[in-house]
Amino acid sequence: MDYLTILLGFVGGLGMFIYGMQIMAGGLENAAGSKMKTLLEALTKNKLMGVLLGAAITAVIQSSSATTVMVVGFVNAGIMNLTQAMGVIMGANIGTTVTGWLVSSVEWAEFLSPAKLAPVALALGVVMMVIGKRQRSKDIANIVIGFGLLFIGITTMSNSVYPLRDAPAFQEAFIKLGKNPFLGILAGLAVTAIIQSSSASVGILQSLAAVGLVPFGAAAYIIMGQNIGTCVTAILSSIGAKRNAKTAAIMHLLFNIIGTVIIGGLAMIYLEFINPVMAAGMISQTQISVIHTLFNIVTTVVLFPLSNWIIKLAKKIGRVDEEGVDPGQVYLDDRILETPSIALQSTVKEIGRMGDLVEQALDVCKRVLFTRKDEDIKYLKEEESVVDKLTNGISDYVIKISMKQISEKEHQEVAHMLQIVSDMERISDYTENISEFAEALKDKKVEFSDVAKAQLEEMLDVCVSSYSYALKAYVDQDKEMALKVIEQETKADDLEVKLRSSHIKRLAQNLCNTHAGIVFLDALVCLERISDHARNIAEEVLQQVAE
Structure with missing residues (x-):
């Protein structure tokens, strides 16, 4: 034999x-x-x-x-x-x-x-x-x-x-x-x-x-x-x-x-x-x-x-107990890459977690310009550092997925992910800028006028809500929510022009402190750009839903 x-x-x-x-x-x-x-x-x-x-x-x-x-x-x-x-x-x-x-x-x-x-x-x-x-x-x-x-x-x-x-x-x-x-x-x-x-x-x-x-x-x-x-x-x-x-x-x-x-x-x-x-x-x-x-x-x-x-x-x-979550750690594992479709969904969840952190920072932004509390200013700066780490980790992981054998549709999803992560990171940068504005106001011991406060609160509500809609649109792949973002972003653009013109008139009439006036205008720019990036996220979602 x-x-x-x-x-x-x-x-x-x-x-x-x-x-x-x-x-x-x-x-x-x-x-x-x-x-x-x-x-x-x-x-x-x-x-x-x-x-x-x-x-x-x-x-x-x-x-x-x-x-x-x-x-x-x-x-x-x-x-x-x-x-x-x-x-x-x-x-x-x-x-x-x-x-x-x-x-x-x-x-x-x-x-x-x-x-x-x-x-x-x-x-x-x-x-x-x-x-x-x-x-x-x-x-x-x-x-x-x-x-x-x-x-x-x-x-x-x-x-x-x-x-x-x-x-x-x-x-x-x-x-x-x-x-x-x-x-x-x-x-x-x-x-x-x-x-x-x-x-x-x-x-x-x-x-x-x-x-x-x-x-x-x-x-x-x-x-x-x-x-x-x-x-x-x-x-x-x-x-x-x-x-x-x-x-x-x-x-x-x-x-x-x-x-x-x-x-x-x-x-x-x-x-x-x-x-x-x-x-x-x-x-x-x-x-x-x-x-x-x-x-x-x-x-x-x-x-x-x-x-x-x-x-x-x-x-x-x-010899282990359940471990707590470190917000700055990227909870994505290379073992999951062997099944790219699940790795993609895991990444969606992680982007959603990063998006939640950005949303929490924006909620703090709604009050920090007025309260100027040290803990809020510190929180925004630390949160921006956390988001930076998550951005780098998630982007690296998404690139690893793109190197696997995935479908054309999944390649498009990878591209959308990279863009959305980038937009979230830029919004986080603006929250740090706003914390710096609050710190400057506190150092110089100046206040906004009542009119300026009311106008800033209106702009903050519009821009923060535009991001909240964008995050929900991405996580739920919700077309209607994405369209709401575009409506809010258009409203933010119009409001920014209107409030800027109104504030410049107040400055010319000495109705506002000069230092506070400069911060007001800079804050308007940051908030308007936050709404721009929220719109970018919404447009990526609309493309995904259409594909």
Whole structure:
């Protein structure tokens, strides 16, 4: 028996299987990008919503490891707390079973046999890729091509190991794995840890089962080990992260180990003492999919009520409590970049947080020119420094997203983000200027006239509200709110001309202090420019909504 030929054929088939899975996942992710952004909003909901979210995202990107790595990134970025992370981790284990069902479909749907479907899928996908002009067509083409490659890969693996069905040593090895749960779990763990994909390791098991090599008992224990092995990727990704993020990886490991202990113990009792005949019989690809799915669903149902206890245990092991938010830190994580559509939505949230800080500064501006309190002046200067840090961090992250394989629409979204961040930063600069005006008034001990105060308050209301509308328009992608900004900005322009003319007349009549008059005019300029930048944000939103 030529073992080298068998090995080369198996490795080649595995490579094609993994590559097909990645191509299909990439196409699914791009095609479902907007839906995945909507799903991300569920992070603010309860733990059950997190389970559904984790299952949905994993079904799209075809990897529980990738989902859990993203969770580690979300926790590290402060986007997700540990309770939300727990729900997503549980759901990811369920979502990863989708690939196994695709592979096993050849048994329960004859028309899906690789020999018939894979060549057709590849041919159709290539035709769509060549003649398709729109990005969506190319995304669908990638899904179809990936599907074909995945099937060809699993067939190649099965064909390459077919001679081993007559090899006594190989059969004996699987029998031992079935009789020794610890060895079976260890084998599944090792293979999954090496290739870092439970979907791929389940595919390997199914390719061996297709030629009648795997006993039922061995498969059951190997599948349990695969669920533990998939934790390795998340643990590795948490190296260098904050303790909270490391705790998320520990939660994933604990969840799968506890599930394996409980379900593995029940399986051992059933297969060893109640139905040893089933344990010794050969397993099919579909039965592997059933066991994989049932194991993950039952584990989630059993451990869901105990999830808070698992979180506490993980915190104790990781020696961490929930960490507070540092407003100057950019809560975006490079781990999330592997799924650009979600990275974009995370960035939208972070821009929204930065926008809230600017809005808070503008609220202080509404009073600082009149009260001139030291704490307000200090706050505005510190807030501007925080916004500068956020601007640099967010812009760098957005550029990293642009370097990924993203759609044309997402490239346009990146451009809008960079412009909006720039406009927010400029507004923050003007809030600092206003704090300096307040400081100058305080140092010179001068006051505005009652008329000047009333006019400044009117201008502040118009310009601050224009920014508030602009921020809401961006966060909610609200066209009507964006149009309100344009109305307010036009009003601010007219008001600036009117108030400037009125104030110059007062200065000419010595009705106003000269120093206060200069500050008044400078403040008008700053406020009018704040409304200009608010309009820029609104126009970017209108372009996004129209695209």
